[in-house]
Amino acid sequence: MDLRRWWYFAVLAEEMNFTRAAQRLFISQPSLSQQIRVLEREFDTALLDRDGPRFRLTEAGRVAAEEARRLLEKVDRAQAKVRAAGRGETGRLRVAHTRSAPGPRASALVAAFRRCHPEVAIEAETGWTSRNVEQLESGEIDVAFVRPPIDSALLEEVIVDEEEILIALPAAHPLAEFERLERRQLAGEPVVFWSRDNGPGWYDQIREQVWPGHQPTVVWEEPDDEQLLHSVAAAAGIAAVPEHRARGLNVAGVALLRLADPVPRTHLALAYRRGEHNPLVANFVALARREPAVPPGQ
Structure with missing residues (x-):
């Protein structure tokens, strides 16, 4: 079933007037009327009572209008979630710490990222530099704190502390x-x-x-x-x-x-895969570049 027809019917049910509904939808009134009839054939039931000078919603039409509203709200939420994921505002980010540096800088970066992106789930673990590099190269984690220098053609790093x-x-x-x-x-x-x-x-x-x-x-x-x-x-x-x-x-x-x-x-560095397209990673790396480092000894 064409989602567009649900939208047409929802607008018509709100306006209860073909002319105004067609104007809102930027289509002609005959086109709107045709699409509503197609929708009725798909349901195999009348949605509008056309007897009299003005149409009314049938019982099936009232149910269809309510379901159309709920369906379109779900579609809006789904679109918003997908767009947010594309911007790196939702999803899951897998972060590996290094045992030698559980101190203020790494913790502050993760905390700042949580504040900026509260809808992102962060999965954190702790290893050591060589292990973090291996897991990053294999795709098991998304970003890792490491002690540079590291020897990997697959990874890039930014010094954070x-x-x-x-x-x-x-x-x-x-x-x-x-x-x-x-x-x-x-x-x-x-x-x-x-x-x-x-x-x-x-x-x-x-x-x-x-x-x-x-x-x-x-x-x-x-x-x-x-x-x-x-x-x-x-x-x-x-x-x-x-x-x-x-x-x-x-x-x-x-x-x-x-x-x-x-x-x-x-030094402490944040490592990530070269050419990474994950927007969550891009946002985390951008934050690491932007946030001021903790002064030595603090």
Whole structure:
């Protein structure tokens, strides 16, 4: 059944006058009359009582007018939903966080997106950079927070935050008495690190900034920063950690010190698929580019 005829009949039922209804519909009166008769044949029942100087709605016509109104309201809602989805205002966005950066910037971006797009359902999960990159490449997630640099021809990234890398030491360590550490003071110290497989580019970036020119003496590996700091507290070694995460965890028995210039820094990036056409992703990336970054140390 042609939806247009439902619309014609709904307007006619409101106006109860063929001339006015035809004017509203921008069609001729004979065309409107013909379409209403076609609709009656499709229903196999009369919708109008044409006896007398003015037509009236039959009982079937009153039901048809009410159903036409409801049907057209549903169509309007459906059109609005489709258009909103096309603008990236509804739907589902799958976001992956990285365990090393649960801090203010990532959370603030997601919260800002929720405020701007309250009809969008956000599905969030937490992984590590390498895993997030793999899931993003395979299409399992839509956007991901990662620690750059990443090595992927399929992805693009936008830097959204920067923070300082601190040195975590056991609280009783002799170096904990210093205000700032020189890199030469770290030479030979046992180091606790997480696996390079979690984020090769980030691992190498930290190593090159903190232990330039040589490999650190890694004596133990932990899966994430929390376990790493607990190992430091147990005097297994020292560690290089991002400031937001380290201060947020606040592990007892750990002293956090800054390094002398050049101050080592790390970034947080939002990664997404190159050439992505999903408007939700476009809106999230645009927000990440537009929102001011949280100042380092905040």
